[in-house]
Amino acid sequence: MRIIYIHQYFKTPAEGGAVRSYHLAKGLVDAGHEVEMITAGSNSGYDQRWIEGIKVHYLPVRYEQKFGFFRRVWAFLSYVRQAKKLIKKLPRPDLLYVTSTPLTTGLLGLWAKRRMAIPYIFEVRDLWPQAPIEVGAIKNPIVKRSLESLEKKIYQRAMSLVALSPGIADHLRKVTPSQKIHLIPNFSDLDRFFPMEKSERLLQKYQLTDALTIAYTGALGQVNAVNELLDLAEKAQDKGKSWQFLIMGQGSHEPQLRQLAIQKSLSNVHFIPFGSKEKVNEVLSLADFAWISFAHLPVLKTNSPNKFFDALAAGKPILVNHKGWVYDLVKTHQLGISCLPSKIDSAFAKLEELENTPGKLIKMGVNSRLLAEKYFTKELAISRLTHAINPKSITQNSTDEKDIMTA
Incomplete structure (x- = not known):
């Protein structure tokens, strides 16, 4: 299967930070899938690298946590705009795997399905727009309603959804009761992290x-x-x-x-x-x-x-x-x-x-x-993901969700 993986904040272990997408994409490559990652980079122009069999496209979209609200929104929308242009140039994929945050990455899934008939799976890492609303970053009632409407549309039109915790899965069921949901939590890298005595x-x-x-x-x-x-x-x-x-x-x-x-x-x-x-x-x-x-x-x-x-x-x-x-x-x-x-x-x-x-x-x-x-091994997470991307997967929830929720 040919997969375009959408993650605005892709990181490798050498860079530090959240490396979930690195391990999942590498696992898909090891399973025989062709994976292209579209992410944002800090360079002034486009860059492309091969990382562990993953073809990674770096779009010139600067983002820092210290950015104010409007500058963040500009970075989110700039990434979506540039990713659309790139996807048009790439060989047509069988699937888009889209991960949040931000919620705006879901616009790429909606666009690809409408314009190119490409199905997408949407991975929900954090609950947007609930998180910025509760933090107080979004206060305008019209903006709140618009984002909640967008959230529902993104969830409903996905081939399926991936939740990172039981609480997120519960929220998704409330928003889209009939949608297929796979629970794939973050995971432990048992090779890179291990018990050590104080040196x-x-x-x-x-x-x-x-x-x-x-x-x-x-x-x-x-x-x-x-x-x-x-x-x-x-x-x-x-x-x-x-x-x-x-x-x-x-x-x-x-x-x-x-x-x-x-x-x-x-x-x-x-x-x-x-x-x-x-x-x-x-x-x-x-x-x-x-x-x-x-x-x-x-x-x-x-x-x-x-x-x-x-x-x-x-x-x-x-x-x-x-x-x-x-x-x-x-x-x-x-x-x-x-x-x-x-x-x-x-x-x-x-x-x-x-x-x-x-x-x-x-x-x-x-x-x-x-x-x-x-x-919580990365091997289990990759196994759950390969199940999730299988079009023949027709169960509403991943087979081992009960084990995770009662872990």
């Missing part, structure tokens, strides 16, 4: 001690609530704890977080430059807990964050700040503890207890790795 060399490299360490590795944006990790760091410092807090990432709120750490005189917080997946695994190897956080908005409870699955593969106990699917997995499988804002004192007490009972920490880490191996 004296790495401790020296990052100027750390062997004390209890909590690490965050991910985006530093408005919705990531990393400021709550600083609240925990402040409490630990006030209590005279030798605990260490590592923040590795980049995003629009990085300057504010750095400034907040300075204002609070948090000598126990260490900011580490954003890096490749290998660098992330290196940082996680020094951590006793992986911090998983989001702002406390209903829509964010449905998220399937890459950093969570990286931490599972690395065999790390989880410290989660919000309720949702990740929270349920942590509780059900004893992967770690919660640190809800209203219960920071009880979370702190549990951390003190675990600091003195390393056996319990080891068990939580083992549980994390076992969960990744059983339910």
Whole structure:
């Protein structure tokens, strides 16, 4: 099958960030499919590269998280416009695999189906427009209704939909009850991430001690609530704890977080430059807990964050700040503890207890790795995707959705 894969923010492991599309596209190539990726690049002109058998087209569309609303919209629409021109020039595909965000990528699916009779599958990574509406980025009622109408049209006209979490799948069923839905969560790269003991060399490299360490590795944006990790760091410092807090990432709120750490005189917080997946695994190897956080908005409870699955593969106990699917997995499988804002004192007490009972920490880490191996390998995700792109797939939901939802 010849597939054009639409992802505006395609990344490789060497670049760091969300690499789901890299692994899925590579898996499709390994399965015998021909895959061309259309993405956005930072160069001033068009570029094309072969990456692991994937023909990747880079369109000159600059985008940064710090962009304001209108500049973001301009980048989204510019990508759609240029992608249309490119698709017209390429050999006709059998299928478009379109992934959000942003929701505007779905315009390419609608256009290709209407103008070229090419079917498309739409992958829903985050709930748009619900997320920007709840964050407050979209306030105009006319714009809200227009985007909700577009969302429904994109879902209804797709050959099928791919959801990244049970909460997203539930939302899709409400919007399009008769649509075929496949649940393919983010996944753990068990080859690139793996349990490692704290290395004296790495401790020296990052100027750390062997004390209890909590690490965050991910985006530093408005919705990531990393400021709550600083609240925990402040409490630990006030209590005279030798605990260490590592923040590795980049995003629009990085300057504010750095400034907040300075204002609070948090000598126990260490900011580490954003890096490749290998660098992330290196940082996680020094951590006793992986911090998983989001702002406390209903829509964010449905998220399937890459950093969570990286931490599972690395065999790390989880410290989660919000309720949702990740929270349920942590509780059900004893992967770690919660640190809800209203219960920071009880979370702190549990951390003190675990600091003195390393056996319990080891068990939580083992549980994390076992969960990744059983339910969230990239091989399972690729298998689910090959099922999803099969036109003969007529079941409403993917065959192993029940296992994922009850994992």
